[in-house]
Amino acid sequence: MSSLSARLLGSVSLLLVFFFGMTILVLDSAFREAGEQSQEDILDGQLMALIAEAELGEDNELQMPIDLRDPRFGNLGSGLYGAVVDDNGDVVWTSRSSLGLNVSYGPRPAPGAQSFSQVELTDGTPLMALSIHVQWELPNGELKPFIFSVAQSLDSLNAQGARFRGQLFTWFAAVALIMLFSISLVMRGLLKPLRQIESEISEIEGGRRQALSDDYPDELSSVARNMNLLIGSERGRSERYRNTLDNLAHSLKTPLAAMRTILGEQRSSSLTSKTEEQIERMNDIVRYQLRKPASMHSESFGVVAIPVKGELTKLIDGLRKVYSEKQLQIDVAVAEGLLFRGDTGDFLEIAGNLLDNACKWCRTRVSICIQPLGDAGDGSDGMRLVVEDDGPGIPETARDALMQRGTRLDENQPGHGIGLAVVKDIAGSYGGDVLLSKSALGGAKITVTVNPPAGH
Amino acid sequence: MRLLVIEDDNALRESLCRQLVEAGFGVEQASDGKEGLYFALEYPIDLAIVDLGLPEISGLELIREVRTKGKSYPILILTARDRWQDKVDGLDAGADDYVVKPFHFEEISARINALLRRSGGWASSVLSAGPVTLDTARQQLKIEGKEIELTGYEYRIIEHLMMRAGEVISKSELTDRLYDQDFERDSNVIEVFIGRLRKKMDPDNNLKPIETLRGRGYRFALERNVAG
Numbered sequence: 255m256s257s258l259s260a261r262l263l264g265s266v267s268l269l270l271v272f273f274f275g276m277t278i279l280v281l282d283s284a285f286r287e288a289g290e291q292s293q294e295d296i297l298d299g300q301l302m303a304l305i306a307e308a309e310l311g312e313d314n315e316l317q318m319p320i321d322l323r324d325p326r327f328g329n330l331g332s333g334l335y336g337a338v339v340d341d342n343g344d345v346v347w348t349s350r351s352s353l354g355l356n357v358s359y360g361p362r363p364a365p366g367a368q369s370f371s372q373v374e375l376t377d378g379t380p381l382m383a384l385s386i387h388v389q390w391e392l393p394n395g396e397l398k399p400f401i402f403s404v405a406q407s408l409d410s411l412n413a414q415g416a417r418f419r420g421q422l423f424t425w426f427a428a429v430a431l432i433m434l435f436s437i438s439l440v441m442r443g444l445l446k447p448l449r450q451i452e453s454e455i456s457e458i459e460g461g462r463r464q465a466l467s468d469d470y471p472d473e474l475s476s477v478a479r480n481m482n483l484l485i486g487s488e489r490g491r492s493e494r495y496r497n498t499l500d501n502l503a504h505s506l507k508t509p510l511a512a513m514r515t516i517l518g519e520q521r522s523s524s525l526t527s528k529t530e531e532q533i534e535r536m537n538d539i540v541r542y543q544l545r546k547p548a549s550m551h552s553e554s555f556g557v558v559a560i561p562v563k564g565e566l567t568k569l570i571d572g573l574r575k576v577y578s579e580k581q582l583q584i585d586v587a588v589a590e591g592l593l594f595r596g597d598t599g600d601f602l603e604i605a606g607n608l609l610d611n612a613c614k615w616c617r618t619r620v621s622i623c624i625q626p627l628g629d630a631g632d633g634s635d636g637m638r639l640v641v642e643d644d645g646p647g648i649p650e651t652a653r654d655a656l657m658q659r660g661t662r663l664d665e666n667q668p669g670h671g672i673g674l675a676v677v678k679d680i681a682g683s684y685g686g687d688v689l690l691s692k693s694a695l696g697g698a699k700i701t702v703t704v705n706p707p708a709g710h
Numbered sequence: 711m712r713l714l715v716i717e718d719d720n721a722l723r724e725s726l727c728r729q730l731v732e733a734g735f736g737v738e739q740a741s742d743g744k745e746g747l748y749f750a751l752e753y754p755i756d757l758a759i760v761d762l763g764l765p766e767i768s769g770l771e772l773i774r775e776v777r778t779k780g781k782s783y784p785i786l787i788l789t790a791r792d793r794w795q796d797k798v799d800g801l802d803a804g805a806d807d808y809v810v811k812p813f814h815f816e817e818i819s820a821r822i823n824a825l826l827r828r829s830g831g832w833a834s835s836v837l838s839a840g841p842v843t844l845d846t847a848r849q850q851l852k853i854e855g856k857e858i859e860l861t862g863y864e865y866r867i868i869e870h871l872m873m874r875a876g877e878v879i880s881k882s883e884l885t886d887r888l889y890d891q892d893f894e895r896d897s898n899v900i901e902v903f904i905g906r907l908r909k910k911m912d913p914d915n916n917l918k919p920i921e922t923l924r925g926r927g928y929r930f931a932l933e934r935n936v937a938g
Binding site for chain 2: 503504505506507509510511512513514515516518519533537541565568569576578579598599602603605606607610
């Protein structure tokens with residue numbers, strides 16, 4: 255059993271069955287004992303009444319009235335039977351009710367004693383019998399022993415017991431069900447924070463949430479707090495890592511820029527062009543190597559979902575400024591509410607490089623279309639970016655080479671090749687790919703797919 | 711035209727400024743964000759070149775502050791962080807273009823010229839007004855298709871006037887445009903250059919491209935050709 259509430263319900267059910275079973279047993283035996291006791295009392299009373307009604311006849315024979323005070327003795331098969339036996343075992347009297355039933359009254363008690371016994375009729379009806387051995391004093395002072403016996407059917411007692419047990423079972427079953435139901439309700443309430451943590455964690459993994467909320471009960475709040483610290487440090491770590499790399503890139507590139515500008519002041523010599531070449535190489539290395547890790551998006555906890563539309567709008571506004579010379583017509587088709595589950599920088603890197611290339615090469619028209627993959631409309635199953643332009647397009651022969659890092663189609667347009675190689679790297683780290691083809695607009699069509707972070 | 715260069719790396723800033731001066735710009739320099747912001751707000755600036763990674767006040771904050779204070783001159787970002795995130799942030803803060811370090815001087819000067827032209831209201835790199843066309847990329851002046859030979863100083867003056875065609879440009883502003891370490895800052899020199907330009911562009915004195923406004927300055931008087 256993996257669920258806490260299933261475990262609890264299982265053990266509570268076992269306990270309930272055990273305790274209620276015991277209770278039912280104890281109550282039932284107590285009830286039975288009380289029933290038997292009262293039965294014995296009743297039998298005792300009947301026996302005394304029977305003795306009281308017996309009379310000694312003239313021939314010193316015991317005589318019983320025809321109609322006894324309890325009419326059941328007179329009704330055949332009424333369930334109350336009586337008999338008087340003399341010392342020799344000869345039957346002196348039997349009640350009319352026992353006619354033809356051959357009621358046995360159990361073992362003979364010792365003189366002066368009485369004995370209870372459980373007997374059965376031939377048809378199996380259980381009876382409780384009481385016999386008493388009395389010495390009847392004859393007028394001549396002689397004592398004559400007689401055994402008076404009564405027996406009563408236990409049917410009604412048993413029926414009562416069965417009814418009692420039935421009621422007991424019904425009530426206990428009802429109580430057990432109500433208890434289990436209320437326990438499961440209580441459990442639901444108790445486990446709610448756990449379920450909340452679970453759903454919040456999956457929201458964090460999906461990037462729909464930044465941290466766990468802080469309204470947990472005491473037992474869980476420290477867990478939530480530690481979890482948040484972990485998430486924060488995870489995020490901080492990748493952020494710090496990136497900043498370190500950025501600062502490194504910055505501190506390497508500024509001297510490179512200074513070298514290049516200073517070289518520019520020395521009117522062309524062969525030394526200048528050779529040094530220039532080396533600066534370019536160093537720059538390429540710095541750009542590629544120091545940017546690459548930034549696109550290694552971290553574990554799923556570092557992910558924050560960013561609204562695609564907002565970021566894209568900022569990017570396009572910026573590009574419009576940069577390319578304001580061109581009368582750009584940028585068509586944007588982005589599904590409302592689409593979220594990119596990953597790093598904002600990574601998204602901007604992909605869209606920025608693609609759109610920048612498109613704006614650079616197009617005549618006037620650029621189009622970008624971003625669609626969610628799969629059934630989820632919010633991009634949790636990944637998304638596809640298609641950027642097209644009406645420029646000259648990318649010759650088929652150059653397509654493979656362009657994806658290699660550092661390759662440029664036009665040496666005068668810095669970063670073109672690195673741009674696409676970076677896009678390919680980032681898309682790859684998101685489990686996606688880049689596809690170059692020809693656009694209906696006439697120019698290049700670049701299709702990039704990205705998938706949600708692994709583990710989600 | 712007066713440029714402001716805010717860059718904390720001394721070697722880069724000084725070399726860049728030297729070349730800008732050589733290219734005919736007046737240049738103010740600042741080595742940190744605080745000083746840069748002071749220049750940016752208090753000096754008459756036509757364009758600012760701002761490094762994003764500045765001490766004291768970051769480049770982004772500086773740009774936002776400049777824009778909040780209502781300054782609308784173009785701002786060119788220098789950035790070593792060549793991630794799009796930084797470029798987008800910079801452009802969003804109010805910059806107009808960016809150059810990624812390490813840049814060639816030709817690249818940055820082309821961007822500067824394009825930004826200045828755009829802020830003067832010209833869409834293309836070829837400024838055209840009446841029969842006069844000025845190709846700012848080739849630094850060529852043509853009148854009715856015929857090329858006019860100009861000296862560097864003459865070119866800078868006609869470029870400045872044409873870029874802000876219709877506006878009155880004061881003599882001191884033109885002096886700034888010609889500002890150079892070795893140049894004698896005498897407004898009479900401007901009059902001489904204007905006179906020479908008039909002679910070269912309008913030998914028959916019927917085009918009258920440059921108008922003199924007594925005590926106020928000069929104005930390029932020909933209507934811009936919208937289609938450029």
